[in-house]
Amino acid sequence: MYYLSTRDPHLHYTPAQAIAQGLSREGGLFVPAELPVLAHDAWKTLMSMSYAQRAAYVMGLYLDDFTAEELAVYATKAYSSMTFDTPEIAPVHTLDHSTACLELWHGPTCAFKDMALQMLPHLLSASLQKNQESRTACILAATSGDTGKGALEGFKDVPQTKILTFYPQNGVSEVQELQMRTQEGENVGVCAVVGNFDDAQSGVKHLFSDPALRNTLNERGYFFSSANSINWGRVLPQIVYYVSAYAELVQQGTISLGDRIHVCVPTGNFGNILAAYYAKQMGVPIDKLICASNRNHVLTDFLTTGIYDRNRPFYHTESPSMDILISSNLERLLFALTGGDTVLVSSYMDQLADTGRYEANELLKKKLSACFAAGYADEDATRATIGRYWKDHHHLLDPHTAVAVHVREQYREATGDDTLTLVVSTASPFKFSDTVLRSIEVSDLPDGLAQLDRLHEVTQIPTPAPLERLKEKPCRFSLCVEKEQLSDVVLDFLN
Numbered sequence: 493m494y495y496l497s498t499r500d501p502h503l504h505y506t507p508a509q510a511i512a513q514g515l516s517r518e519g520g521l522f523v524p525a526e527l528p529v530l531a532h533d534a535w536k537t538l539m540s541m542s543y544a545q546r547a548a549y550v551m552g553l554y555l556d557d558f559t560a561e562e563l564a565v566y567a568t569k570a571y572s573s574m575t576f577d578t579p580e581i582a583p584v585h586t587l588d589h590s591t592a593c594l595e596l597w598h599g600p601t602c603a604f605k606d607m608a609l610q611m612l613p614h615l616l617s618a619s620l621q622k623n624q625e626s627r628t629a630c631i632l633a634a635t636s637g638d639t640g641k642g643a644l645e646g647f648k649d650v651p652q653t654k655i656l657t658f659y660p661q662n663g664v665s666e667v668q669e670l671q672m673r674t675q676e677g678e679n680v681g682v683c684a685v686v687g688n689f690d691d692a693q694s695g696v697k698h699l700f701s702d703p704a705l706r707n708t709l710n711e712r713g714y715f716f717s718s719a720n721s722i723n724w725g726r727v728l729p730q731i732v733y734y735v736s737a738y739a740e741l742v743q744q745g746t747i748s749l750g751d752r753i754h755v756c757v758p759t760g761n762f763g764n765i766l767a768a769y770y771a772k773q774m775g776v777p778i779d780k781l782i783c784a785s786n787r788n789h790v791l792t793d794f795l796t797t798g799i800y801d802r803n804r805p806f807y808h809t810e811s812p813s814m815d816i817l818i819s820s821n822l823e824r825l826l827f828a829l830t831g832g833d834t835v836l837v838s839s840y841m842d843q844l845a846d847t848g849r850y851e852a853n854e855l856l857k858k859k860l861s862a863c864f865a866a867g868y869a870d871e872d873a874t875r876a877t878i879g880r881y882w883k884d885h886h887h888l889l890d891p892h893t894a895v896a897v898h899v900r901e902q903y904r905e906a907t908g909d910d911t912l913t914l915v916v917s918t919a920s921p922f923k924f925s926d927t928v929l930r931s932i933e934v935s936d937l938p939d940g941l942a943q944l945d946r947l948h949e950v951t952q953i954p955t956p957a958p959l960e961r962l963k964e965k966p967c968r969f970s971l972c973v974e975k976e977q978l979s980d981v982v983l984d985f986l987n
């Protein structure tokens with residue numbers, strides 16, 4: 493199988509090239525030339541497998557330059573009881589008669605980014621070997637919270653890689669900042685940047701496009717790479733949990749094999765829900781993909797009107813990992829729904845870059861509405877949903893998951909459609925203790941990490957061990973620089 497770019501049909505890449513390079517040179521994203529389909533008898537096999545075995549099975553359909561043995565080794569390392577706090581890895585819980593919850597936050601950083609970022613480093617370092625790359629990959633990441641820690645934890649002490657993460661000085665939660673500043677590993681670096689997330693992000697983009705810096709690093713035996721969600725090596729491991737969840741639901745007797753389900757996903761950069769779309773194309777019986785946004789609902793508007801327009805105010809919400817106005821992975825969906833029309837996709841992306849807006853043609857609009865439903869939750873609805881689920885179901889939701897649960901209920905009420913729906917849960921509520929405590933009407937909140945204890949006291953739910961351990965960990969990183977100084981930080985880091 494080969495990969496091509498969403499903006500140029502003539503470039504062909506092997507899976508290992510696509511993963512090592514991350515982004516195609518003309519700015520397009522790598523996509524598989526065709527999507528594999530699950531064999532008829534695959535479900536029986538999948539149901540008898542562990543999560544790691546399912547991961548090796550599904551990824552093997554997309555990565556034909558990796559052997560089954562290689563993928564099995566990576567999956568066993570990535571999804572083990574050393575790194576995840578439940579043997580099921582991605583458990584499925586029933587919430588009510590037509591709602592099941594897929595929990596993706598049992599990994600080392602307590603957010604769903606772990607599902608991909610525990611796997612990507614294995615895929616990347618194997619890809620370097622397959623491409624006979626002798627230089628060391630320096631992963632640069634600008635983060636607004638969950639990605640940075642997920643990438644640090646995934647890449648720590650991985651041979652032939654170094655990872656440097658930049659976060660906005662006042663733009664991440666206290667838990668998120670501590671998670672990064674206490675990061676262990678010999679090949680890691682963490683640095684705060686004065687300003688907001690855009691300052692950190694634009695500073696990092698600058699580094700990628702600085703030819704002098706690239707030359708210097710090349711001489712020192714390094715090249716830049718990205719752990720951003722546009723890398724195919726991050727999308728692919730996310731397809732696995734949709735296949736796995738369907739197998740789980742059949743096994744639990746919640747549905748019969750072949751029954752169609754809906755999937756509802758809290759969405760920011762469109763990576764998670766795109767993986768659900770690919771799972772559907774592979775033959776997982778998924779009917780509607782329900783896209784849930786917060787107050788920054790550029791995607792809801794696109795999916796309901798066909799107009800993508802980022803010219804709007806940006807809001808900092810209590811679901812910060814979804815605070816995004818340019819959803820990069822949407823480009824892959826456009827490519828798929830237009831039948832691989834690279835000219836059309838390029839024109840939409842050019843319009844987006846030039847004017848911040850584009851409008852889908854009629855055919856594309858039809859396809860979007862056949863496949864997707866969408867809605868959003870504002871701050872009040874998000875908090876009310878957390879409060880209600882705790883009161884009525886004794887189930888504690890984080891703010892991102894609450895957005896999805898709310899949108900799912902909206903959809904059920906508006907359509908009367910009671911089809912079993914898999915709601916994707918993307919973070920542990922302990923990562924956002926402040927909002928969660930307020931939503932379940934606890935006042936007089938303590939500061940910082942003491943909130944973890946309070947949330948545990950009130951709910952009697954155990955604090956996830958990786959967050960509990962933050963209390964004892966020494967702070968290793970305290971550097972904070974202006975965004976003009978990032979290249980000095982890089983040169984120092986790669987000395």
Ligand SMILES: *Cc1c(COP(=O)(O)O)cnc(C)c1O
Nearest residue numbers: 638759760761762763764813918
């Ligand atoms: C990253 C993130 C999301 C958004 O996922 P996308 O793949 O960017 O759509 C949702 N919830 C949490 C907790 C996240 O960390």
